[in-house]
Structure formats: structure tokens, C-alpha cells
Amino acid sequence: MGYKFLEDIAIADVAFEAGGKDLKELFESAALATFEVMVDTKKVKHKIKRKIVLDNEDLNGLLYDFLSELVYLKDTYGLVFSKFNVNIKENKIYKLKAEVVGDKIDYKKQELRSDVKAVTLYRFKVEKVKNKYKAMIVLDI
Amino acid sequence: MEQQLGSPKEIKKINETLWEIPTTYKKGMNVPARIVATKKLLDNMDAGVFDQITNVACMPGIVKHALCLSDAHWGYGMPIGGVAAFDADDGIISPGAIGFDINCGMKLIKTNLTFKEVEPKLHQLVNTFFETVPAGVGCKGFVKLNKQQFSNVLEQGVKWCVDNGYGWKEDLERTESNGCISWADSSKVSDKVISRGMDQLGTLGSGNHYLEIQHVREENIVDKDLARKFGIFKDQIVVMLHCGSRGMGHQTATDYLKIFDEAMKKYNIKINDRELACAPFNSGEGQDYFKAMACAANMAFANRQVILHRIREGFEKVFKQKAEDLGLNLIYDVAHNIAKIEEYKVDGKKRKLIVHRKGATRAFGPGNKELTSIYQETGQPVILGGSMETGSYLLVGTKKAEEETFGSTAHGSGRTMSRTKARKLVRGDKLLHDMEKKGIYVKSTSMSGLAEEAGMAYKNISDVVEAVDKAGISKPVVGLKPIGNVKG
Numbered sequence: 001m002g003y004k005f006l007e008d009i010a011i012a013d014v015a016f017e018a019g020g021k022d023l024k025e026l027f028e029s030a031a032l033a034t035f036e037v038m039v040d041t042k043k044v045k046h047k048i049k050r051k052i053v054l055d056n057e058d059l060n061g062l063l064y065d066f067l068s069e070l071v072y073l074k075d076t077y078g079l080v081f082s083k084f085n086v087n088i089k090e091n092k093i094y095k096l097k098a099e100v101v102g103d104k105i106d107y108k109k110q111e112l113r114s115d116v117k118a119v120t121l122y123r124f125k126v127e128k129v130k131n132k133y134k135a136m137i138v139l140d141i
Numbered sequence: 142m143e144q145q146l147g148s149p150k151e152i153k154k155i156n157e158t159l160w161e162i163p164t165t166y167k168k169g170m171n172v173p174a175r176i177v178a179t180k181k182l183l184d185n186m187d188a189g190v191f192d193q194i195t196n197v198a199c200m201p202g203i204v205k206h207a208l209c210l211s212d213a214h215w216g217y218g219m220p221i222g223g224v225a226a227f228d229a230d231d232g233i234i235s236p237g238a239i240g241f242d243i244n245c246g247m248k249l250i251k252t253n254l255t256f257k258e259v260e261p262k263l264h265q266l267v268n269t270f271f272e273t274v275p276a277g278v279g280c281k282g283f284v285k286l287n288k289q290q291f292s293n294v295l296e297q298g299v300k301w302c303v304d305n306g307y308g309w310k311e312d313l314e315r316t317e318s319n320g321c322i323s324w325a326d327s328s329k330v331s332d333k334v335i336s337r338g339m340d341q342l343g344t345l346g347s348g349n350h351y352l353e354i355q356h357v358r359e360e361n362i363v364d365k366d367l368a369r370k371f372g373i374f375k376d377q378i379v380v381m382l383h384c385g386s387r388g389m390g391h392q393t394a395t396d397y398l399k400i401f402d403e404a405m406k407k408y409n410i411k412i413n414d415r416e417l418a419c420a421p422f423n424s425g426e427g428q429d430y431f432k433a434m435a436c437a438a439n440m441a442f443a444n445r446q447v448i449l450h451r452i453r454e455g456f457e458k459v460f461k462q463k464a465e466d467l468g469l470n471l472i473y474d475v476a477h478n479i480a481k482i483e484e485y486k487v488d489g490k491k492r493k494l495i496v497h498r499k500g501a502t503r504a505f506g507p508g509n510k511e512l513t514s515i516y517q518e519t520g521q522p523v524i525l526g527g528s529m530e531t532g533s534y535l536l537v538g539t540k541k542a543e544e545e546t547f548g549s550t551a552h553g554s555g556r557t558m559s560r561t562k563a564r565k566l567v568r569g570d571k572l573l574h575d576m577e578k579k580g581i582y583v584k585s586t587s588m589s590g591l592a593e594e595a596g597m598a599y600k601n602i603s604d605v606v607e608a609v610d611k612a613g614i615s616k617p618v619v620g621l622k623p624i625g626n627v628k629g
Contacts, residue, residue, distance in 0.1 A: 008144035011187060011215050011559040012349075038278050061399075068395050075337045075388035078279045105279040107586055114560065114590045115278045115347035115629065117391040118241040121398060121415040122217030138217050140241045140391070141348045141560060 001025060001132065003033035010122060010138045014114075019134040023059075023094075026126070026133040027066060027086040031100070034067055034119075035081055037139060038074070040111035044082035045103045052098040059126045062094045063135060067119045070100065074116070078105045114141050144559070145188035148176070152183075152191075158612040161206070162195055169199040169413070176209040177546065179608045182600065185557060189215030190222075196413040197225050202232035204494055205487055208546055210501055211608035212525075212555030212600060216240075218416030221500035221556075224549045227422065229482050229493040233410070234427045235419035236401060236434070238497040240478040241394040243434055244441030245385030246317075247475055247502075247524035247552075249535060250452060253468030254460070255376045256356050256624070262459050263354065267582050267625040269455040270352055274448050275344045276629035277586030282343035284447060291339040292327040295389075298439030299446045307450040314513035316474040317503060318481075320442040325435035330389075331396050334433075338389020338440060343447035347590055347629035349553075350384040351529060352448065354625035361620035367537060368619050370519050371472055379621060380452055381533055382445055383526045385478065390437035397430045422495050431480070438479055445474055472535070473522035477502045477552040485547055496547045504538030504550035504615045523615050525606065527554045529583065529626045530576060530596030534606050535618045542614035550615040554602035563598040564589055585628040594628065 001019030009015035016033045020026035035041050052069050056062035066086075073079055081102030089095045105112070117140040126135045151166045158177055164170040174194045176183060190213050197219050198207035204226045213222030218237030227233050252259075259266065275282060284307075286294065294301045299320025302308045313319045327335075345352060359375040362368050373379075386393075401418035404426045405411075410419060420426040449471065453464035460467060480497045487494075505512055505521040512521050520537040527533040531554070542548050558566075569588030572595055576583055585591040609615045 005561045007559050007562045007565075009215075009559070010189070010217055011144070012221055012556045013217060014560055064399075071395075072333060072337055072388075072392060074279055075341070075391075076333075078281065080278070107277065111589070112278045112587050114587065114593060117348075117388075118395050120217040120241070121237075121402065121418070124415065140217065 001029060003029045013138055013141045015138045017134060017136050019132060021132055023088045023133055024086050026135060027063060027088065028084040030063060030067060030135055030137060031070055031084045034070060034116060034139060037116055038113050039080045041082035043110045044080050046083050046101045047103045048079060049099055049101050052100060054096045055093050057093045059094060060124060062096055063126055064119055064121065064124060066096060066098065071116050071118060079103070080105055080110065116141065146186065147184050147188065148186065149191055158608055162191065167195045167199065170195060172198050172203050172206045174198045174209065175206040176213065177608060177612045177614065178211045179604065182211050182604055182608055186213060187215040190220045193218065193220045194223060196417060197223060197238065199413055200225065200233060200235065200417060200419060201410055202227045204228055210549065210551040212551040212553055212605045214555045218414055219499045222551060223499045224496065224501045224547055226494040226496045226547045229422060229495050232422050232495055233419040234422045234431055234480060234495055235417055235497065236394045236397045236430060237416040237418060238499055239434065239480050240499045241391045242385035242478055243390035243394060243437035244476045245478040246441060246445065247477065247526055248382040248445045248449060249472040249522065249524050250380040250449060251372050251468060251470055251472055252378050252456065254378045256378060259378045263582055263625050266354065266455060266459050267584050267627060269459060270452065270627045271584040273451045273455060274352055274627060276627060277347050280344045281340045282447070284342040286339055286342065288335055288339065291335060294342065294443050295327045295436035295439050296325045297321055298442040302443050302446040307447050312446060312449065312471050315471040316442055317476050320446065320474065322435035322438045324432055325439050326432035327436055329429045329433040330393055330436050334389055334392045334396065337392045338387060341387040341389065342444055343451060344387055344444065345384050345448065345627065345629045346387055347587065349594055350629050352627040353381045353529065353623050355379050355381055355533065355621035356624050357619055358622055361622065363617040363619060367519060371522065371535065371618060373619050381524065381526065381621065382448055384445060386437040386441035387444060389440045393433050393437045397433060400426055434480060438476065442474065473524065475502055475524055483548060494547070498549055500552045501549045502552045503548055504542040505548050506538050506540035506543055523550055525551060525553055525602065527602035528596040528599040529594055529623055529628065530581070531602055532620055532622045534602060534620050536615040537618060538615055539613055546614050550609050551605050554599040554605055556598055557600050558598040560593040563593045563595055567592040567595040567597070581623050581626060583626045583628060591628060
């Protein structure tokens with residue numbers, strides 16, 4: 001299902017809608033959209049892997065934490081990611097294990113765009129509509 | 142979805158530059174919402190602004206009114222260009238009413254150089270800053286610190302910089318709060334905050350952050366007397382800087398937004414937007430955030446101070462003269478995303494308030510005891526950053542701002558178009574070329590990031606200045622035209 005940037009919401013920042021047939025696809029789409037704001041992800045090589053493990057009783061909280069963790073890794077280790085493999089299990093609480101793949105930030109090789117400062121909770125929402133998942137996210141730029 | 146413009150029909154005109162949305166407009170509003178704007182600016186504000194500011198008016202313990210300034214635009218939680226004050230004894234504090242970029246702010250530095258002297262070396266100067274002031278996604282600074290040293294930066298702000306050779310003693314009093322929020326406590330920020338921020342001292346960041354070389358044109362000097370008092374003269378070159386607390390501040394806000402989201406249940410607080418999550422100011426969570434926010438504010442003061450040091454070094458290199466001899470003195474450094482305890486009269490009674498400013502500049506008038514002696518007569522310098530195409534302004538604060546807007550005024554020109562839309566309409570490389578033809582030399586790490594900052598995406602800054610001037614909440618001193626820009 002992928003993602004779509006929204007033109008007319010929170011104009012100083014960036015809003016997008018992400019979707020997927022399951023939670024795995026939704027989370028992977030949202031992560032890709034977040035990095036598309038910062039870089040042309042097609043130009044980010046698959047060289048460095050990071051693992052993310054999270055749990056949360058709330059699906060909204062899980063997606064918020066996942067995207068926030070990616071933003072944290074970007075600044076702390078100077079990395080941008082372009083490939084995401086997310087697995088989510090639901091058993092009373094949601095448990096996420098993800099492997100994210102990317103490369104060191106390189107101005108010469110990658111087309112860098114605007115930095116994402118944070119994931120906001122403004123209109124943040126994960127929904128299940130007819131067996132599909134969608135989410136609305138506003139990022140602070 | 143179409144971007145809706147204009148105010149709700151319930152809005153009432155108080156005078157030419159002041160508008161009020163009554164508490165009957167939305168269920169749960171504790172105070173009215175007020176907007177400082179001309180009719181023209183009001184009609185062109187996004188509908189999102191009015192929805193957001195009336196959500197702020199519903200927050201528990203809000204005092205007098207929720208306020209929007211003339212550059213207000215649709216943000217997350219609280220609009221950008223918003224001010225909200227809560228009682229310091231029984232009110233709340235909210236990270237979302239400050240923003241993720243804690244103490245994002247402006248710095249204005251003067252020189253004794255003229256346009257004629259700088260023009261031949263402009264490219265060299267801009268290229269030097271592009272190299273020495275890292276900008277863009279994930280940029281790292283040159284100051285290498287260990288965790289203890291970084292904690293000292295967080296607790297001492299500009300004082301740490303001056304003690305370590307990154308500034309002059311006089312820079313301290315020319316920075317809001319002397320460049321150090323005293324209640325900072327680095328034990329209140331997480332390890333993640335430290336690890337994300339400790340390599341970023343002296344970096345510009347991205348988005349709308351910039352370092353700009355500006356020209357004082359004679360026709361743009363609005364108040365000759367004040368200009369002279371600030372050391373501004375015709376054809377002078379000045380330098381303006383816009384940036385904040387970088388990843389350190391963003392992570393602090395991210396951490397506490399989650400803590401506050403939980404705390405809302407504990408304190409049984411209900412609000413219209415999760416981004417406005419808040420906690421009682423005097424609760425454990427509230428006080429911890431207040432101390433952590435102060436660390437981020439100090440990081441931002443220190444970040445801009447280290448960049449000032451790089452600016453002085455850059456001028457010394459290009460002009461082969463000492464920064465002192467080039468007159469590279471700071472005019473002022475002012476925060477526009479912060480919460481502070483200040484005293485104001487409410488219904489004739491003096492009250493201690495926790496004033497939240499999100500995209501709003503403190504604008505203290507002459508004689509305010511918090512100002513340094515050099516600005517006692519003039520009032521506090523207020524720096525309004527415009528778009529990189531149209532220019533910026535230096536203004537001063539007024540007594541009327543202290544009486545009517547919790548000592549606050551606008552912070553910039555304010556966006557009218559989303560980043561996503563601007564990127565569709567403008568090509569960065571073409572904009573770069575067009576700007577060079579207009580006499581503005583730009584270096585940016587990102588062509589699409591540049592396109593998002595095109596002048597057409599912003600309100601006309603002169604309209605914003607006209608509104609705050611007419612409203613009497615600040616007084617324009619001089620308009621500043623960009624000639625060189627480093628953008629993240």
C-alpha cells in the first residue's frame with residue numbers, strides 16, 4: 001500500500017499517510033516515508049544493519065516508538081535507512097522485532113533533504129479499515 | 142484535501158489588530174483565544190491555526206487568553222506563533238506548547254564592514270561558513286566532548302562556551318537569560334538525549350535554519366535613533382543566525398511527550414489533542430521536564446554561541462583582521478521556543494505565570510529589570526527571521542507587549558504553504574540561480590530542502606512587522622536584506 005505525503009496539513013512540517021495489508025507492511029511503509037523526507041532512499045546502499053526490539057500494549061505507542069527510535073539512530077550514529085524488515089507479534093501486548101538496513105550519511109552520494117526532528121502525536125492514529133491498516137503521521141521538521 | 146483559510150465566523154474584532162474567539166466557540170474553552178493580526182493576515186491564516194489555538198484555550202489553568210501572533214501558522218499541537226500562560230502555583234506545563242526544537246532562536250551579530258567591503262569576498266565568506274558550520278541531515282560539530290563535559294554545557298550554556306574560549310565575556314549579557322537557564326539539571330535528561338546530542342554542538346541543522354549575511358540598506362532603516370543606539374549604520378553588513386538545540390532538544394521533548402501522555406491519566410487531565418499532553422507544573426513530571434527543558438535551552442544557547450565563534454573565525458580568515466577590530470559584536474540572542482516563569486498583572490493583580498512561547502519572541506520593553514544595562518533605555522532587541530529571499534527585521538520590545546501579550550511578539554514571517562506543496566512548485570536548482578541573479582549567494586546541503594524554503598511559501602514579513610508595530614507590541618528598527626546564506 002505504501003505512503004502518501006499530504007500537502008495541506010501542518011504546513012511547517014510534513015504529514016503523511018501510510019498503509020499496509022498487515023502491521024508489518026504498515027510499519028515498513030511508515031519507516032520508508034520517514035526516511036524519504038530526509039533522503040532519496042533509492043540512493044542509500046544496504047551496508048549497515050541495526051536491530052530494534054520494542055514492546056507496547058498500544059499499537060499507536062508502538063508505531064510512535066518505532067519511528068522515534070529510527071530518528072534517534074539517524075542522529076546518534078549518523079545513519080540513514082532504506083530497507084526495513086519488521087515483525088510484530090500480538091500476545092496481550094504488541095512485540096516488535098525489526099532489522100533496519102542503510103548506510104552512513106553521505107552528502108556526496110545521497111540526495112539529502114530535510115531533517116526530521118521528531119515524530120509528533122498531532123493527529124497520530126493507527127486504524128484498521130476492512131482488514132487493512134493505515135496510519136496518519138506528522139513529523140516535525 | 143484543500144488548505145482551508147480564514148477565521149471562524151464567531152471571531153470578534155477588538156480593534157484593527159486584535160481579534161477574539163469567545164469561549165462559546167468550542168466546548169471546554171477556559172479562556173478566549175486572541176489573535177494579533179491585520180485583517181489581511183487574519184484572512185490568510187490557515188483554518189488549522191484557529192482550531193489549534195482554541196484547543197490550547199481548553200488547557201487546564203490557562204490564564205487570560207490563548208494567544209496567536211501575526212505570523213501564526215498551522216503546526217502540531219499549538220500553532221507556531223502561539224503564547225499560553227498558566228499559573229505557576231496550580232497551572233500546567235506542556236512540551237507540545239514549546240515545540241520539539243527547544244530554544245530554537247535567533248542571533249544577530251554586527252560588523253563594522255560595509256557592503257562595498259564585503260561584496261568582493263562574499264562567495265569566499267559564505268563558502269567558509271558552509272565548511273565550518275556543519276549543516277543538514279545528521280550533521281556533527283567540531284567540539285569534541287565527553288559525557289561530563291556535555292552535561293556541563295547543558296547546565297551552564299554560554300558561560301561554558303566563554304570559559305572554554307568560544308566567546309567573549311560581553312556575549313553573556315547580550316543573550317536572553319545571560320545564556321544560561323539556572324534551573325537546568327542534567328540528571329533529568331536520558332542517556333539517549335546525551336548520546337544523540339553530544340556531537341552536535343556548533344551545528345546548524347536543517348529545515349528553516351540558516352546563517353545569513355545581510356545588508357543594511359539606508360531605505361530600510363525605520364527608526365534612525367534606535368538604529369544608532371544598536372550600532373546600526375547605512376550600508377553595514379550584519380550576520381543573522383537561526384537554529385536551536387538540535388537532536389538533544391528534540392530527544393528531550395520526545396522523551397517527555399511520552400511521559401506526559403501517561404501522566405495525563407494519572408492526573409486525570411483531558412485535552413483535545415495528544416500533542417498538547419501536559420502535567421501540573423508542580424508535579425514530579427512537570428518539574429523534571431522544566432529542568433530538562435532548561436538543559437535543552439542551554440544547549441541551544443551554547444550551540445548558537447559556538448557558531449558565533451565560527452563566524453568570528455571566518456571573518457578573521459577572510460578579512461585577515463581580528464574579530465574585535467572588525468566589530469563582530471553580538472546585538473542579541475533570543476529564544477522563540479521556550480517556557481519561563483515571568484510576572485504579569487492579571488485583572489490588576491501581579492501573578493507568577495509559566496509562559497509558553499512556541500514560535501514567539503520575548504519582547505520586554507525599556508526598563509525591564511531582566512534586561513542588561515545596555516538595553517535598559519531601548520528595550521530588548523527582537524529578531525524576526527524572514528524567508529531567505531525577502532529578508533528579516535530587527536525590532537525592540539515594548540511595555541505594551543508586557544501588558545497585553547505576556548511580553549511576547551512574532552518570531553518570523555510564518556509559512557503560508559506546506560513544505561510538500563512548495564517542493565512540487567519550486568525547483569531548488571532554479572531557485573538557487575534566480576536568487577544569485579537577485580544578488581543572494583546561497584550554499585545549501587539540499588536542493589529540495591532549499592525549494593521548501595522559497596520566499597513564496599511564506600507570508601510577507603513586512604505585513605507581519607506592520608501588524609506587531611500597529612498593535613504596539615514591538616517597534617521596527619531596521620529591515621535586513623540577505624546577500625549570502627548558508628542553509629541546512
